Amino acid sequence: MTRIGMLHYRQKPHHVTKAFAYAAAAKMHGSDFFYFSYTGIDFEQRRINGWVYQEGDWHQQDFPFPEVIINISAPRSSKQKAVSRALRLQIPFISRSIGSKLTVYNKIKKGRQFAGHLIPSRPIEKVEDVRSFLKDHPEAVIKPLSGRKGESIHFITRQENGSITWQTGVDQQTFPSDTWEEKVTGLLREKRYLIQPYIECRTKAGFSYDFRLHVHKNKEGRWQTALIYPRVSGTERLTSNVSRGGYRGELIPFLKEEFDREYYNIKQLLEYFAVHFAAHFESLYPGRSFDELGIDAAVDRNHKIWIYEVNWRPGSRHREFAIARHMIPYACYTARQYKSKR
Template sequence: MTHRIKDVRKFLPYYRVARSEGFDDVVVFTPSNLNLNRKTVVGYRLKKSVWLKQTSKLPAICYDIGYYSSPASISKVRAIKQHPSVPFITYGLGNKWKIHQQLSRFPELNSCLIPTQVCDSPQALLDMALQHATIIIKPINGKEGKGILRLRRFADKFLLEQNDQPSVLLDETGLANLFAARFRTNRYLMQKWIDIRNKQGTVYDVRVLMQKNGAGSWTIAGMAAREGGAGRITSNLMDGGTPHPLAAYLFEQFRKKRAKKIIKRLTRLSPIVCSRLEESYQRRQAELGLDWAIDAQGHVWLIEVNIKPGKIPFRSVFPFETIEDGIRLPIQYARYVLEQELADSKVDLPAGKASS
């Protein structure tokens, strides 16, 4: 399932992997083309090397790779994923604040969670800015690093910074005006700024791609450092960032022994984060992208969790030679869900058909 189909041929890798993993067929469709009452879907199926738009029964298992922004599409997707006749391998987790709250329930993760609050009043903004020398303010439903601001305190003044915008110096009244103008009607989170500048003064973080395998277990599919562009306050690849092999990058920033300890900690914590989210939400997940900050002392902090992590931008550093390599594990997991978790269900579905 996806948000739009401009060129159905781009879904050929999904078809190839699904067929090689034992699925009989693949249907590519958008939420608007699924009819819950009739239990049918209008989508594209590959027949004799030609993609044909056809009406068919609901697929046995669904892989949602879409990005939905309009209220109508979000509502439709929510209804589909709540329906027992349409099982998915991954489900939504809510906004960044909800995810943070859920993870905060687990003491074993408290040491890696960044102090975070909702920016819901001028006083909350001021208190956070006074408590921490620097804070990050970001949209509660943001993605790709868009809309992120950094607020730095200098005595009784505050410097507001944003990519591609001139910095603004504010006093407490200016902070209140900022809240009224920008944060009153748009939900934002505030986080303590973790100093993630490298030795050259450029910001960077770490992306860990977690995927379920054919045995239903979490595995680390890739790890990479993301370095922001010169003068940027974020490291997102869609905003000029550059991916680097993690080990080599950390060896340049820390002593080798310290770098190895950091990687070991990331390797230990990442599966725990994923498992605790599944436990908390009681919903299966097939893949998650974890963004980690590493401060100058080598302590790791979880920045946020992405439910639909991009893979193509990391192909140069992840162990993926082809697009197929990046989607094989989730599709193997789909087969596992179909055969192990749904085998005894009473859902009347055509076994062996997958959707994308």
């Protein structure tokens, strides 16, 4: 029976939906499971003060160190980061960072096999980088190197008179040359950004959409599809993130509506791409394994898949139990693999 620990920045599990889902999945799988945070860890005695779900409620008690750790959230402080590093030296974690958007882009490009599915991306160091990019790509997207949930994404279009149409969310404005340059300068003071050409992906009704390809490892450490679904803006927004006002559709009805008789071919294309890309992507990080990935992609008019971005902690809101059901067996697999190599 594998002893699994879930590490989270919250001190208590009562409002962490994933904690209940994973506790239930572990119970059905026959594994021991407890929740803990960054305090209450005794490295000398190898004991942790955590929480276990029993008889309909969470109960606090001491546990031996787990054999594997499910790290579903990033540490929030320097102290938590130090604790995380110390734990990693003794216990395997199932989730590993993939780096920034630009790191991911460069790795895929260097890996070559899926480089043709990349949307050309360049880091923005100064205003001139945006100006020169717009000469070749009149419609472009500016996004943070490190961002999530569609935050701080800006869509810009160069007009013939040199002005720029700038859209953030549903707000759209047109700026003359000198004003939009000041806006870019302001963005660069806040954080680092990259720029990409805008790839149009719209429904027949005119709404922006993309596909989330959610893949995870199974009990044998092999990649498989967890869920594929379309995300539709539902408004004038050009982003389709659910957290930014978009909605999640059902795959088959959506494909039938948008691709007619080709729907089944598109479904197979997405499923094949998801699993094979995940395996290739993991190979770009020697010595590192991932538990799940969220690949945001578009399908253009020629049925070519374009990769928007890759996420190493894809959201699973309202699907926590479905994901936990697969992650618990993978956590057990990770623990066995770790033991066999020691």
